[in-house]
Amino acid sequence: MYPNDFRYTKEHEWIKVEGDEGVIGITDFAQHQLGDIIYVELPAVGKELAVRQSIGVVESVKSVSDVYTPVPGVVTAVNEALGQAADLLNKDPHGQGWIVRIKIKDKKDLDGLLSVGDYEKFLEGLEH
Amino acid sequence: MKKTRFNELHKRLGGKMIEFCGWEMPVEYSGIIPEHLAVRTKAGLFDVSHMGEVLVTGKDALAFVQWLTPNDAGKLVPGQVQYTALMTPESTFVDDMLVYCMGPEEYFLVVNAANDDKDFAWIAGHTQGFDVKVEHQSDATSQVAIQGPLAEAILRPLTDIDLASMKSFHWARGKVAGKPCLVSRTGYTGEDGFEIYTTDPEPQVIWTGLIEAGKPQGLLPIGLGARDTLRLEAKLMLYGNDISDKTTVLEADLKWIVKLQKGDFLGRPVIEKQLAEGLTRKLAGFEMAEPGIARPHYPVYYHGQRVGDVASGTFAPYLKKALGLVYLPIDGTAVGTEFEIEIRGKRTKARVIPTPFYKRAKK
Structure with missing residues (x-):
């Protein structure tokens, strides 16, 4: 379910590292919690993201939730497809439902994130 | 937290439970969007037992209801229901509500869960000069609503009430799933449908009977989330959002529930002033x-x-x-x-x- 090569946060974001860049989205657990997602507000390309800064807002019918960057960086691309199809976050949260791509400021910051095993263990803890 | 008599059934159906006005209620089961669409295209079942009920009886019951509300309860005959409001002297809202005419000296008022105790205190606090008895019946009353284009077809086999001849905003007594009920052709969704009241201490069979009967036809249980989106599409008021003790009945665009020809009532002078001066x-x-x-x-x-x-x-x-x-x-x-x-x-x-x-x- 959760890709092995992603890193995760306890706030249910993921980052997939590709060279100096990282692709960021929300986890399958998060999209289940939010329900049917109907609107995603994306940041501007070039925006600098400090520690745990918001990369956007995800809205379901009843809820409005910020999504935060797992690590600092600069936005290099946003998933424009979400403008017409916000439900990609529900349908394919770890793939086509990606939200932004960033240039990672310091790859050492990735060390503080959860491995897939840690994240799955964390989720088990939430269910009890 | 208070629980309705259907609480366990919601959990068994996978309802996501939240606190609402002191009640533990389902906010959604399968999701707000599928639930909303089920009510618009097929049918949905709601537990609305958290709503409040007040029974007004006595020689002056009609005069009392007329004094507290802007709509003309005098037009009602037994078997009819009316949408109206509890008005402050400023013509703002204590609440909005349904009035059921049960008989010439008996009116059943259905109010919002959020205002139940406040409303009862308001009603009971205005009885001076009226020969009436006011009873708070919220705890004894359970209520479910079945709403949607298939509501009548699903409810029909479970009741001895002649639903086909029941007009909108009318009610009748009879049995639903073997339990004595009051059923009215009313709702809070913009669809055709029924609201079913019972004081039976074990009303669960009404819920399970309707779920089972409706399932093959696409009926879904509906939580508070879709209840809110359905009512908003139909522009039905939500107390606390759209109307409150800070908004007048005319400002709320509810002139159609104001009947000045009926005589004096709380808030009337402010309504007349706003009509004369404009909003x-x-x-x-x-x-x-x-x-x-x-x-x-x-x-x-x-x-x-x-x-x-x-x-x-x-x-x-x-x-x-x-x-x-x-x-x-x-x-x-x-x-x-x-x-x-x-x-x-x-x-x-x-x-x-x-x-x-x-x-x-x-x-």
Whole structure:
């Protein structure tokens, strides 16, 4: 379910590292919690993201939730497809439902994130 | 937290439970969007046992109800129901409610869960000079609502009541799933449907019977989330959002429940004054003219001036657009008028549109 090569946060974001860049989205657990997602507000390309800064807002019918960057960086691309199809976050949260791509400021910051095993263990803890 | 008699059944159906007005209630089961669409196209079943009920009896029951409300309860004959309000002397809302005419000296009032105790205290506090008895029946009463185009077909085999001949805003007594009930052709969704009241201490079979009977036809259990989106599409008022003790009945665009010819009632002088002088603001329906979803309390600007907050706002699952209700200065309430709503710091264009946003096709 959760890709092995992603890193995760306890706030249910993921980052997939590709060279100096990282692709960021929300986890399958998060999209289940939010329900049917109907609107995603994306940041501007070039925006600098400090520690745990918001990369956007995800809205379901009843809820409005910020999504935060797992690590600092600069936005290099946003998933424009979400403008017409916000439900990609529900349908394919770890793939086509990606939200932004960033240039990672310091790859050492990735060390503080959860491995897939840690994240799955964390989720088990939430269910009890 | 208070629990309705259907609480365990909601959990068994996978209902996501939340606290609402002191009650543990399901906010959704399968999801707000599928639930909303089920009610618009097939049917949905709601537990609305958290609603409040007050019985008014006595020689002056009608005169008492007439004094407390702007609509004309004198027009009702036994078997009829009316939408009306409990008015303050300022013609603002203590609550909105349904009045059931049970007999010439008996009226059954159904009020919002959020206001149940306040309303009962208000009603009981105004009996001086009236020969009436006021009974709070909320705890003894369970209520479920079945709503949607298939509601009648699903309910029919479970009841001895002649549903086909029951008109909108009428009620009858009979059995549902073997339990004695009062059933009215009313609801809070904009669809055809029924509200079913019972004081039976074990009403669960009504719920399970309707779920089982309706399942093959696409009936879903519906939580509070879709209840809110359904009522907003149909522009039915939500106390605390669209109406309150700060908004008058005329400002709320509910002139149709004001019947001045019936005689004196609480709030009447303010209504007459507002009719004579004109309103300064009124509740209007809007849709977003730019991407974004307006939510309650978001700041509203008209001609650059802050004029208030969004009353109700959501994404409407059937109409598939972001819409809502807002109090605007009277010159800004014409259909087509543009104004702005601040969404996370950004002023976003919205436009006044006709209401109700959704109106079901007549059979």
